[in-house]
Amino acid sequence: xxxxxxxxxxxxxxxxxxxxxxxxxxxxxxxxxxxxxxxxxxxxxxxxxxxxxxxxxxxxxxxxxxxxxxxxxxxxxxxxxxxxxxxxxxxxxxxxxxxxxxxxxxxxxxxxxxxxxxxxxxxxxxxxxxxxxxxxxxxxxxxxxxxxxxxxxxxxxxxxxxxxxxxxxxxxxxxxxxxxxxxxxxxxxxxxxxxxxxxxxxxxxxxxxxxxxxxxxxxxxxxxxxxxxxxxxxxxxxxxxxxxxxxxxxxxxxxxxxxxxxxxxxxxxxxxxxxxxxxxxxxxxxxxxxxxxxxxxxxxxxxxxxxxxxxxxxxxxxxxxxxxxxxxxxxxxxxxxxxxxxxxxxxxxxxxxxxxxxxxxxxxxxxxxxxxxxxxxxxxxxxxxxxxxxxxxxxxxxxxxxxxxxxxxxxxxxxxxxxxxxxxxxxxxxxxxxxxxxxxxxxxxxxxxxxxxxxxxxxxxxxxxxxxxxxxxxxxxxxxxxxxxxxxxxxxxxxxxxxxxxxxxxxxxxxxxxxxxxxxxxxxxxxxxxxxxxxxxxxxxxxxxxxxxxxxxxxxxxxxxxxxxxxxxxxxxxxxxx
Amino acid sequence: xxxxxxxxxxxxxxxxxxxxxxxxxxxxxxxxxxxxxxxxxxxxxxxxxxxxxxxxxxxxxxxxxxxxxxxxxxxxxxx
Numbered sequence: 023x024x025x026x027x028x029x030x031x032x033x034x035x036x037x038x039x040x041x042x043x044x045x046x047x048x049x050x051x052x053x054x055x056x057x058x059x060x061x062x063x064x065x066x067x068x069x070x071x072x073x074x075x076x077x078x079x080x081x082x083x084x085x086x087x088x089x090x091x092x093x094x095x096x097x098x099x100x101x102x103x104x105x106x107x108x109x110x111x112x113x114x115x116x117x118x119x120x121x122x123x124x125x126x127x128x129x130x131x132x133x134x135x136x137x138x139x140x141x142x143x144x145x146x147x148x149x150x151x152x153x154x155x156x157x158x159x160x161x162x163x164x165x166x167x168x169x170x171x172x173x174x175x176x177x178x179x180x181x182x183x184x185x186x187x188x189x190x191x192x193x194x195x196x197x198x199x200x201x202x203x204x205x206x207x208x209x210x211x212x213x214x215x216x217x218x219x220x221x222x223x224x225x226x227x228x229x230x231x232x233x234x235x236x237x238x239x240x241x242x243x244x245x246x247x248x249x250x251x252x253x254x255x256x257x258x259x260x261x262x263x264x265x266x267x268x269x270x271x272x273x274x275x276x277x278x279x280x281x282x283x284x285x286x287x288x289x290x291x292x293x294x295x296x297x298x299x300x301x302x303x304x305x306x307x308x309x310x311x312x313x314x315x316x317x318x319x320x321x322x323x324x325x326x327x328x329x330x331x332x333x334x335x336x337x338x339x340x341x342x343x344x345x346x347x348x349x350x351x352x353x354x355x356x357x358x359x360x361x362x363x364x365x366x367x368x369x370x371x372x373x374x375x376x377x378x379x380x381x382x383x384x385x386x387x388x389x390x391x392x393x394x395x396x397x398x399x400x401x402x403x404x405x406x407x408x409x410x411x412x413x414x415x416x417x418x419x420x421x422x423x424x425x426x427x428x429x430x431x432x433x434x435x436x437x438x439x440x441x442x443x444x445x446x447x448x449x450x451x452x453x454x455x456x457x458x459x460x461x462x463x464x465x466x467x468x469x470x471x472x473x474x475x476x477x478x479x480x481x482x483x484x485x486x487x488x489x490x491x492x493x494x495x496x497x498x499x500x501x502x503x504x505x506x507x508x509x510x511x512x513x514x515x516x517x518x519x520x521x522x523x524x525x526x527x528x529x530x531x532x533x534x535x536x537x538x539x540x541x542x543x544x545x546x547x548x549x550x551x552x553x554x555x556x557x558x559x560x561x562x563x564x565x566x567x568x569x570x571x572x573x574x575x576x577x578x579x580x581x582x583x584x585x586x587x588x589x590x591x592x593x594x595x596x597x598x599x600x
Numbered sequence: 601x602x603x604x605x606x607x608x609x610x611x612x613x614x615x616x617x618x619x620x621x622x623x624x625x626x627x628x629x630x631x632x633x634x635x636x637x638x639x640x641x642x643x644x645x646x647x648x649x650x651x652x653x654x655x656x657x658x659x660x661x662x663x664x665x666x667x668x669x670x671x672x673x674x675x676x677x678x679x
Contacts, residue, residue, distance in 0.1 A: 088632040122634035232645040448665025
């Protein structure tokens with residue numbers, strides 16, 4: 023409804039996965055959305071507004087689908103949406119893949135909806151060796167066809183102008199075979215393929231889906247990813263952020279400390295404890311000391327590095343190839359290869375990871391994937407802190423923590439696959455061509471993700487530090503430590519103070535890991551607490567998204583599994599590690 | 601002309617899809633992704649240990665699980 027109570031007209035963007043609907047959507051409405059080069063980036067409805075002839079209209083971007091008879095939950099969203107009142111369908115199709123894309127077009131035409139066809143990626147036509155007769159296509163389809171390119175902005179203006187010229191015309195229903203026959207005829211008349219030689223990207227494309235070269239390239243990608251993240255992360259910390267905090271921020275805080283007078287309530291809240299006569303950014307636990315230091319100096323650089331890398335991998339089109347390579351392994355966990363994409367997203371933050379499981383078909387897969395993400399996949403904030411507290415003892419220990427988490431992930435997946443009823447569907451995905459990522463789109467994406475992190479994380483970080491701070495001042499922790507202390511000591515060999523960190527882990531894992539640094543733990547204890555922290559309670563945000571996506575019953579099952587696995591692994595580490 | 605399943609087909613071989621076993625639903629699901637009857641395809645690779653199969657169809661590449669691939673019959677082209 024608009025302000026006068028009139029119903030707004032609604033336009034829906036519908037098309038196959040990975041044809042660039044979201045880029046077009048963004049062009050039409052100015053709403054910023056995440057786009058990448060793999061099928062299934064958009065898993066929920068996105069809405070935006072656009073003015074046509076001074077009239078406000080609503081535009082919805084729908085998850086991609088190959089057919090109106092959908093299978094995955096993300097696709098069902100699209101089909102259900104179509105049944106609602108849609109005034110105009112913009113069918114977005116990939117000009118280089120006309121034949122396959124036209125199937126959905128046929129179904130849409132038969133549904134009788136008013137429709138315009140956006141022949142997207144039109145700028146890539148020559149590159150893929152295809153020539154199209156657009157006028158002829160228009161005639162044969164009986165719908166307006168507009169060449170567009172979301173990337174360059176080609177045809178966007180035309181598209182806007184034509185939006186409400188389209189009329190609905192009912193075409194008769196056809197069977198599957200009849201549709202293909204019709205598509206065959208259309209293709210014959212409008213499309214001409216020219217022979218062209220493979221360029222370097224295409225040679226790489228073919229190589230990365232073969233067994234030997236695929237594995238070699240995957241190994242190279244994974245190793246250079248780690249190197250890249252460490253290079254950027256450590257570089258920013260050691261040469262820019264830490265010196266900045268120590269040289270410019272410390273004097274300010276010191277003055278504040280003197281002004282407030284150590285020991286007072288506000289001093290404790292804002293500046294925190296003074297350790298050996300000095301403010302310790304990592305351990306003082308004040309709102310203005312530890313909170314900003316942990317988030318901006320210890321965590322943010324890794325967030326930035328991680329999202330730079332992830333965005334590059336997403337936009338280049340490499341991720342679906344990784345899915346193909348890992349399909350075998352993932353089947354042992356009751357998933358298929360495509361599930362690796364939400365898992366990778368989970369390494370950034372578990373929340374988009376769990377949301378991303380919507381690309382999986384069955385509820386069983388989604389539960390397995392979500393549980394594995396929340397238990398076995400530490401988010402980048404936590405990883406940064408694991409590097410921070412454990413890295414000083416040597417890379418070997420960090421590696422060991424990762425190795426243990428990876429084993430847990432594999433074993434837990436295999437166990438869940440064995441015990442949960444049902445079967446795991448097979449992989450069926452389209453592998454997009456490699457594309458050189460657009461620097462502009464990539465930096466936008468990194469910017470939004472990093473900004474999202476700051477705005478979502480910072481309030482909770484401040485809250486966590488405040489909670490610890492006040493609980494310390496009113497001595498609640500001591501009471502809790504007395505109760506849980508013996509459990510921690512017997513099972514995990516940790517001092518009773520470590521319970522603070524585990525409880526704070528409920529809110530934010532990075533702050534929690536930061537608290538470990540102040541406990542004077544030895545390497546073994548640190549490793550155990552890092553693993554326990556990674557596996558145990560997911561932070562509050564993951565909790566909520568798990569509940570929203572899979573319901574209370576699955577959440578409780580997930581928590582139960584988490585509790586058992588964490589206790590077992592922590593105890594085993596305590597007993598087995600020297 | 602030699603007929604094989606997509607799994608048995610060797611890398612770089614070309615052929616045409618002549619039959620999809622396993623029911624109408626699977627046939628439909630595959631066809632909307634471009635793996636429809638009479639389609640000419642090029643096999644790219646098979647992964648070991650009953651791994652997935654990758655094929656090139658026109659300008660796009662599709663990867664599918666071993667089970668599905670073993671239900672697709674191909675008539676090979678002579679080179």
